[in-house]
Amino acid sequence: MTKGIDTTVGLAQHYAFVRRQSLALCAPLQPEDYVVQACEDVSPPKWHLGHTTWFFENFVLAKYVPDYQLFDGKLNWFFNSYYESQGPRILRSNRGNMTRPALSVILAYREHVDRIMADLLRREPQSDELNKLIELGLHHEQQHQELLLTDIKYTLGTNPLYPAYREAGEHGPDTGYGDLGAMTAGAGFRTEEPGEAMTFSHISGGIHTIGHRGDGFCWDNELSVHQVLLEDFLIGDRLVTAGEYLAFMQDGGYERFELWQMEGIEWARTLEVKAPQYWYPDEAGNWFHYRLNGGLVPVDPHLPVTHVSWYEADAFARWAEARLPTEFEWEIAAARLQPEIPADGNWVESTAYHPQRATSGDPQFLGHAWEWTNSSYLPYPRYPRPEGALGEYNGKFMVNHMVLRGGSCATPLSHIRPTYRNFFQTDKRWQFTGIRLAKDVENPRVPK
Structure with missing residues (x-):
């Protein structure tokens, strides 16, 4: 595994x-x-x-x-x-x-x-x-x-010339520069085209084992192995798409304070955030985004949305009448729904450098985009903080960060594990970050 x-x-x-x-x-x-x-x-x-x-x-x-x-x-x-x-x-x-x-x-x-x-x-x-x-x-x-x-x-x-890192054959001959003003009118993505509706898998609750097991390499923050009690829950079968996120934007998602944490709405207002990082509209209201391959290109509604902060992911989930999974729910769901790391998945080796469209048999738990969870970055029970300088590597950041899981299109294949715990502050979005939804399941054993 x-x-x-x-x-x-x-x-x-x-x-x-x-x-x-x-x-x-x-x-x-x-x-x-x-x-x-x-x-x-x-x-x-x-x-x-x-x-x-x-x-x-x-x-x-x-x-x-x-x-x-x-x-x-x-x-x-x-x-x-x-x-x-x-x-x-x-x-x-x-x-x-x-x-x-x-x-x-x-x-x-x-x-x-x-x-x-x-x-x-x-x-x-x-x-x-x-x-x-x-x-x-x-x-x-x-x-x-x-x-x-x-x-x-x-x-x-963020350079107004939008120079491409690499050529992108799927967009035809590329000069190495994208020019928002020179784009063909109507070429960008404007209307809601979210594609196939998201489905959810039911994951049974109970006592589950969390953390890295085995002799292979892991970071100290993946230890020690311990047990957690989970309720039954539902989890999305793929990442949220750009089309679904645009529907949130068109529904006033960035203005509706009831969807946001207080810090989040103040962050969005102060910085005038209206869209994911690297999304740019033209005068006609068409959306383009910057990609490493090809520079500035039309937003594809079927690809996973990426470069969103935890604030944005949390607000979108609330708008979708769902929530973000905890990191423990994510780990248990990934072990069940994608038990093997796909060697031919969307890692840095694929050179796509962007999340790709969901396909049959790929629930996108591993690769594509780091998935925000609803878990604060905290030490596990019996956390073995290393002695000496290497003890500064992970442990001293265990405050004011949220956990992300799953790796991304920029992660090397030999570097990832399902137990890998990435972490960033709630406003950061320059990484390849994405959204997976979860939902609660009513527990008949608990009195109302």
Whole structure:
């Protein structure tokens, strides 16, 4: 059920593959794209390339290679993200204010660390502690590969030229730029076309086991295994579509205060939010959205809606006379309705870089879009917070965040598990986030 690092090819080969993949994701960029930080939430691509390298140098090479000499000790200040125990660092909001170190220096830094890591991985025998640390570092880099794509999308998708990250054959010849004013009148999506009606599956309640089991890799926040009591519930057989979300918009969803949490409606009003991230209307009221493949294109009503905040997901669910599932309901439903991780699913390897239309046999629990849940990000019972610097990785963020499940079209296949707990604050929507609905079932055993 869990698809992790393929141990048959060896850790050294997987290390080389993951490190090459980060560079491959940056290949379509122009030199200027590597430096920009379009908002505080995103980081420049060159920072991601340097930070993931710093992780291996700081936590692996400095500890396991005798007399190791740092490539440049000053880089610790630049590439340390949030590890208080690892010394001072620049503010996250200032990462895009620094033109140096130059991209050429960062690429040389990666080559330096990769060469010494390759030598280290050729040594025999290797300790379990070292192997586990390297595996964690590779999953850390895969997290940053997804952030690379979403940060690149924010940078390009908020640029008024709407430059495409990649060509998109399904939209015909592409110049690399989308132009809202030049779009054909009436070409965008305007009216409600939600497609087939959503159906719901009944999931039986009772005592269920939650958390990661087995010997494969998992993050500390997926532990420890524990039991929860659930009521019977219904859960949607697919993700909410753009067409269904537009119906919410056309029904005044962003203005109807009764649908929103107080913080949510104030957020929407203050920022004048009227649609998902990257949705843009033309003068005729047609909707377009920015996609990595193709730039600015008409909204397809049959594709899952994405780039919505928890506030928006929660308001939509209330409008639909439903709710968001808890993370425990989601995990139990996914185990029943999609017990195997689809190797040919919509992961980063598919290069679609956008959620795809639901098909028969794919309930979309895994891949496509991270699904907001109604669960706060909190530690599980007997949470084993690691000692030392790595204890800062997940545990200190367990406040004021909500859990997302399932992975997305930007998640590497070998990185995901059904027990994976992603987490973001309620206003964040630059990730590939989506919506799945749930409903309560009346319990005849409980007196009214």
